[in-house]
Amino acid sequence: MSAVVSGMIGAVVASVLIALAKRTQGASTKLRDGWQALRPGWLIHAAMAFCVGFGGLLSHFLLSGGSSRADASTQNLIALLLFAAAAGGATYVGWTCYLRTIIWKGDELRVRPILGHETARRLSDVAKVTSSEMRGEYRLIFQDGSRIWLSEHMHGARDLIAKLPRRAFSD
Numbered sequence: 001m002s003a004v005v006s007g008m009i010g011a012v013v014a015s016v017l018i019a020l021a022k023r024t025q026g027a028s029t030k031l032r033d034g035w036q037a038l039r040p041g042w043l044i045h046a047a048m049a050f051c052v053g054f055g056g057l058l059s060h061f062l063l064s065g066g067s068s069r070a071d072a073s074t075q076n077l078i079a080l081l082l083f084a085a086a087a088g089g090a091t092y093v094g095w096t097c098y099l100r101t102i103i104w105k106g107d108e109l110r111v112r113p114i115l116g117h118e119t120a121r122r123l124s125d126v127a128k129v130t131s132s133e134m135r136g137e138y139r140l141i142f143q144d145g146s147r148i149w150l151s152e153h154m155h156g157a158r159d160l161i162a163k164l165p166r167r168a169f170s171d
Contacts, residue, residue, distance in 0.1 A: 017043060018136070021153050028156025037103045038154040048093045055086035096137075097151055104160060111148060121148075129161065129168045140164070 021043035028036040040048075058079050067075040100113040104123065112118045121142060128141040131152070138161060140148045150157060 017046075025153065025158065026155035028159045031103065033105070035103045035105045036156060036159060037101060038150060038156045038160065040097045040151075041153045041155050043153045044093060044097050044151060048090060048098070051086045051090035051093065055083055055090060058083040058086065096149060097154060102148070102150060102160070104163065123163055124165055126164050126168045129164055
């Protein structure tokens with residue numbers, strides 16, 4: 001099978017998985033005292049597992065000496081670039097979905113990263129909300145210019161977006 005056909009099949013499978021993830025997105029998790037929290041959905045878990053697994057497979061390939069074929073330098077370079085992409089994907093998904101907690105209650109929004117300090121914001125301070133179909137995320141831009149990114153594939157993302165002021169969606 002050619003690379004073009006494989007790529008087209010992969011694109012169709014990815015599109016179906018994303019559409020299915022949007023249909024099966026759950027509600028936010030209810031915490032004590034009325035707080036609600038975002039939590040990763042199955043598509044995020046699958047993306048993280050794929051990135052870590054693929055990165056592990058490539059690291060095993062590279063650490064065991066790489067390719068021994070005539071064009072080994074090219075194959076090893078491609079494997080290294082694919083490893084870097086998988087590691088970057090795992091890092092991005094890990095940081096945005098696992099290593100920070102986004103919770104809200106009423107008009108208060110709190111972001112708790114695993115490293116650093118918790119920030120508390122008002123939902124009414126959101127000046128603009130943009131959505132990126134390509135990256136599958138929402139960007140909340142506050143009146144002071146600070147930003148928060150959150151995946152639209154997190155359970156509860158729709159609940160949080162529904163709480164934001166309508167004026168933030170003007171364009």
